[in-house]
Amino acid sequence: MKHKQSRNLLIIYLLLLTVVLSACQSTQNDRKQQSENTKVAQNIQHLNEQEKIPEYLPKTFPLPQDAKISTSHAEINDGKKSVMLIFTTEESMFTITKLYTDYFNTQNLDQSNYTIDNNNIIIQGDNVKNNESWSMIGGALTSRDGIIELTVNWSEQ
Known part of the structure; x- marks a missing residue:
């Protein structure tokens, strides 16, 4: 009888140990999932910041409706504003x-x-009256059929 009670007690301990370990594993998984969710949220935040139209780009500059901005940069160097914008379109x-x-x-x-030409566009020039310089270079991407990538540089002179 004593042996049977010891065995039953051992089974109960093992069951309790399994439940406790399972709960700990669940908590670790929850923490890991929360950490992953935080990383994803930070990446989305970074992408959203990167996808903005650069601050100094003239407001009249047109973008296609489906433009997907991959690089957006604006700075002031020696008191002069400049912008670089890279985007893609399916137009x-x-x-x-x-x-x-x-x-x-x-x-x-x-x-x-x-x-x-049929695959490329390059436009460069200065607007002396407004003291600004423009450059646009773009073309069809060979790696992604139907996609055009354009790089725009604008700066004050």
Whole structure:
């Protein structure tokens, strides 16, 4: 009889130990999940900050409706503002070419240079009146069919 009670007591201890260990494991998993959730939230925050239109980019600069910004940078160097913006779009090269040739034609760029073909667009020039310089380079991505990537640089002179 004593042996049976010892065995039953051992089984109860083992069951309790299993429950306690299971609860500890669950708490560790919860902490790990919370940590992962925090990392994801921080990454989303970083992406949201990165996806903003640069502060000093002229407000008249048009972006396609589906623009996905991958790089957005603005700074002041020696008292002059500058911007770099990199984004992608699924718009056709024809649509992008029209959008940006129309826009830059309204900017009265002096000494401008336009190089445009079916796969690429390069527009560079200065607006002496507004003391600003523009450069846009872009083209179809070979790694992602139907995607155009554009890099825009704007700066005060």
